[in-house]
Amino acid sequence: MYTKVILVKDTDLKREDKTREFYTRLLDYLREASLHEQIQVVRVADIGVYDQGLVVKVLPDKVTYINVQDTDVKKIVDAILSEGKVIEDLVFKPKAKQHRIVLRNCGKIDPESIDDYIASGGYLALKKVLGELGQLKLIDEIKLSGIRGRGGAGYPTWMKWNFAREMNSAEKFVICNADEGDPGAYMDRSVLEGDPHSVIEGLIIAAFAIGASKGYFYIRAEYPLAVERIEKAIKQAYDYGLLGSGILGSSFNLDIDIRLGAGAFVCGEETALISSIEGKRGTPHPRPPYPSVKGLWGKPTVINNVETLANIPVIIAKGGKWFAQIGTQTSKGTKVFAVTGKVKNSGLVEIAMGATLREIVMDICGGTLSGKPIKAVQTGGPSGGVIPEELLDTPVDYENLQKLGSIMGSGGMIVMDDDDCMVDIPKFYLGFCVEESCGKCAPCRIGGFQMLGYLKKISEGRGIPEDLGQLRRIAQAMQKASLCGLGQTASNPVLSTLKYFEDEYNEHILNKRCPAGKCSSLITYTIIEDKCKRCGICFNNCPVKAISGSKEEGYSIAQDKCIKCGQCFDVCKFKAINKK
């Protein structure tokens, strides 16, 4: 039986992979020392450390050594055998680590088993709230924790709850906002699918805090598995008397229902969401009155995001003080991000607030997939902005991201490299907002459309320098005069790219050039004669037959026929297609 395991992986992407070579070297050494039956060596696909040369990790000790040289083999094996000795100058000290509160059970427990949830401490927070704390102490605990809403706006959760609690009303409601309409974001879906009871427990506690006896899950219909798991979990909670009347033997009653959203982005906005549940058109309303005063059916209503609610049971179980130790001055706890784009390890990352964007993207997610430098990171989706590479050392919290012209948002994070065009990106997001605008207010409806027109014009090479001033003017008007958050924030992607990448706009306008090679009107494809081996692949792949010629004569592209799809560029094995 093995007592130790050594995992090996070469994390240097710039040279040929040495994993196998080093693996063999270690094996040979162990055989010679007759240790091969005590220590197993294993090649791994990912070792959790990036760009640090040869990396080995010892299990069960969980010690990682980086930039290991062939000559270190003996040293490492000796250290392993010595039990407890660590080679100080090789050991890896992680700068950034995930901190899992919201995702505590995701990937660990069976989401379809309430017993699994309970066995990992689930519903004990609810027990504590009903049995010990009562409403006031509960809200105090949430206040002490400092938690702010994770749905985007970052409003202190305890204040919302307290407003609704103070309202004198026979009927009150709680709603879990699981609409998650931000393209690229799927944190909430993962929590609903991976740990539904944590969100249900959070919602029950919120209901108790304000004295509501009815709650809703508002889930987008495109999330059938999330709906199914929440449905199942609600039923299990009823069976165990954690929902319904006399919860856990107390006098507290709560019923929960599910409402499906049709997938309009604006329906995630709280006043629109309320209208949608009421069976009306999902359009926003002016606030105040805020939902905590006058919400669903005109009654005091608390709306919280999925991630906010999933935090609640842990805050209660471990105490608000414990939670408040995590994070920055203004932003407590953790945040889950869905990291996508040009990144090696795309996926969900939960970090303590205050971790830097660079730590998230480079240390946790392994940097770019291509090894190319990062150009920018986008946070906050269509309501957020683009943060350039030189600002990636900013610690993540609500205020910092806002200062940079972005927002925390719900947690989408897109990594961009040189192939991403800073005119094209805002055009995409603005296009999304124009599409999703409910049309109720003019600044959003007309302003968004006009801005999109300018961006199209610039990306097609018809822009003039005055367009940038126009974009800024309309953006300001939209921010000030739009009715809901959609219109108020829709210009952020444009403003932030203008702020950090104005040069790139000017390249499009003055030199009619798209440096990233994205804006198709500004690119031409030509065949470089000296490099062309006349294989004919491009000829066979052009969808519109814009390439003419033969293997004997060579090939050329007819610019008037070319639709700039880039197929020829991608298929040419000899890099003989020029893209400019």
Added chain:
Amino acid sequence: MNKLSPADLDKMSKAPSDKPKDWIKVGLSSCGIAAGADEVFNFFVEEVKKRNLQIEIKKCGCAGMCYAEPLVEVNVEGLPSVIYGSVNKDIATKILEKHVISKMLVNDYIFEVLI
């Protein structure tokens, strides 16, 4: 059904976490399923029955490593518990034959990024 009392809840949460029983967990959320995780899950269930192995096959949610779905965590007594990524039926077979039966970790598919 049986409504829980606070005392029941305490008992259930403190229930002895069994003896360290061997298990395989397959991540079955949207991302995993899209990558073929339910096939892998069913494959494990069938093979374990066929080969009469004493190991439990369990479901879990997404651990967040979307780039390496389907993800399979394996816990066998005497070995560190590890996560295998991009698992298909071939790799699943290796996991059963090498990891579960011969008690050796399988080369090349482990994603050791545990937080």
